Amino acid sequence: MGRQKDKSYQSTVSRQYRQLMEQCKINLDKMEQELPPPRDDLKDTLKERGVSRRDFLKWASLTTSALMLPPMFKPLVARAAENFSRLPVVWLHFAECTGCSEALLRSTYPNVDDILLDTISLEYHETIMAAAGYQAEACLEKALHDFPGKFICVVEGAIPMGLDGHYLTLGPKGKTGLEVAKEVTSKAAVTICIGSCSCFGNVPAAKPNPTDCLGVGDALGIKTINIAGCPPNPVNFVGTLLHYLMFGALPPCDSLGRPVWAYGKRIHDYCERRPHYDAGEYVEEWGDDGAKKGWCLYKMGCKGPYTFANCAKVRFNAGVSWPVMAGHGCIGCTEPAFWDSMAPLEKPIAEKNVIGGEVTVDKAGAALLGVTLAGMAAHGVISAIKGHKPENHD
Ligand code: FSX
Ligand code: SF4
Ligand code: F3S
Numbered sequence: 001m002g003r004q005k006d007k008s009y010q011s012t013v014s015r016q017y018r019q020l021m022e023q024c025k026i027n028l029d030k031m032e033q034e035l036p037p038p039r040d041d042l043k044d045t046l047k048e049r050g051v052s053r054r055d056f057l058k059w060a061s062l063t064t065s066a067l068m069l070p071p072m073f074k075p076l077v078a079r080a081a082e083n084f085s086r087l088p089v090v091w092l093h094f095a096e097c098t099g100c101s102e103a104l105l106r107s108t109y110p111n112v113d114d115i116l117l118d119t120i121s122l123e124y125h126e127t128i129m130a131a132a133g134y135q136a137e138a139c140l141e142k143a144l145h146d147f148p149g150k151f152i153c154v155v156e157g158a159i160p161m162g163l164d165g166h167y168l169t170l171g172p173k174g175k176t177g178l179e180v181a182k183e184v185t186s187k188a189a190v191t192i193c194i195g196s197c198s199c200f201g202n203v204p205a206a207k208p209n210p211t212d213c214l215g216v217g218d219a220l221g222i223k224t225i226n227i228a229g230c231p232p233n234p235v236n237f238v239g240t241l242l243h244y245l246m247f248g249a250l251p252p253c254d255s256l257g258r259p260v261w262a263y264g265k266r267i268h269d270y271c272e273r274r275p276h277y278d279a280g281e282y283v284e285e286w287g288d289d290g291a292k293k294g295w296c297l298y299k300m301g302c303k304g305p306y307t308f309a310n311c312a313k314v315r316f317n318a319g320v321s322w323p324v325m326a327g328h329g330c331i332g333c334t335e336p337a338f339w340d341s342m343a344p345l346e347k348p349i350a351e352k353n354v355i356g357g358e359v360t361v362d363k364a365g366a367a368l369l370g371v372t373l374a375g376m377a378a379h380g381v382i383s384a385i386k387g388h389k390p391e392n393h394d
Pocket of ligand 3: 229230267307309311322323324329330331332333334
């Protein structure tokens with residue numbers, strides 16, 4: 001009886017995946033018809049940058065599994081990557097340090113994610129475009145005119161709301177960031193926030209927040225896809241765009257608008273130092289014996305127990321390292337208001353009695369984590385992918 005149930009469950013799942021594949025093929029066909037041809041032939045670009053076909057296929061396998069899709073989707077992930085440079089992107093900058101653009105567009109390692117980012121069709125990007133003043137504004141107007149409802153609006157930085165938005169003005173007409181954001185996001189297919197400043201306000205919104213900065217979603221009252229991190233991992237941006245190319249919709253998100261495939265798991269649960277946490281082996285001082293042995297950084301302020309992101313799994317700089325591996329604790333940069341809520345960054349929150357009374361390491365973890373977990377929404381992969389639009393995330 002049980003085995004029969006198992007069998008029928010498996011066949012339902014594989015039928016759903018087959019349907020999803022069909023949907024994905026239809027979507028890719030549509031996109032190939034509607035959007036301009038790829039600006040770059042990815043095969044040539046990969047060859048020039050020393051990435052073999054075999055490496056590319058290996059990347060496609062890893063990306064497929066990172067996106068929580070079964071292996072049968074690998075050819076479709078590869079096809080989406082070949083079409084990556086078709087997607088028109090308008091990239092806006094507000095209150096921020098531009099570290100996100102630096103992290104995303106200035107890589108030295110020839111891995112596939114970075115190469116894809118190099119080929120992205122940037123119709124407008126204030127930091128790296130040659131045009132300035134009226135010429136730059138004309139580029140923006142052209143992109144809005146040429147790709148209405150089709151371009152991806154990527155936003156970097158928080159929006160100052162104080163003085164009716166006048167703490168930040170842009171371009172020759174002196175429009176406020178708020179005005180530009182409203183105009184451009186209203187014409188975009190989707191709005192993706194890059195970095196914790198545009199997602200949640202972050203550093204520019206840190207107390208006392210003199211310019212009254214807000215994240216884009218809060219400032220405009222719209223739903224955004226939030227690729228959190230200060231700066232975020234390029235892999236999380238690339239994966240989200242590939243998902244969009246494949247399904248015509250952005251991936252399922254948690255209640256904070258972060259894609260579940262990238263931000264669904266807690267740092268602490270994938271950290272290579274976790275066995276030391278469980279064994280009560282902590283670094284007590286920078287450079288001590290525990291530090292040399294790679295023990296847990298909790299007592300040095302690591303916020304991994306309260307932070308959701310895939311840093312431990314995908315790492316940075318082509319998978320070379322990540323903050324905890326490099327020897328510093330996680331500072332919780334993917335969480336809202338981390339600059340204030342995770343302070344002091346090099347001490348455990350428990351010592352500051354943030355949750356009141358005397359607390360142990362474990363109690364601090366459980367109590368604070370409870371708050372974060374309450375904001376998480378569980379999603380089944382299939383149901384969530386189907387017709388999931390950014391405005392639907394709960
Ligand atoms: Fe913020 Fe990004 Fe941190 Fe900086 O643009 S997320 S301060 S890395 O640059 O916005
Ligand atoms: Fe890793 Fe930090 Fe958790 Fe320790 S507290 S196991 S260093 S994430
Ligand atoms: Fe940020 Fe922590 Fe990852 S500080 S980069 S979320 S390890």
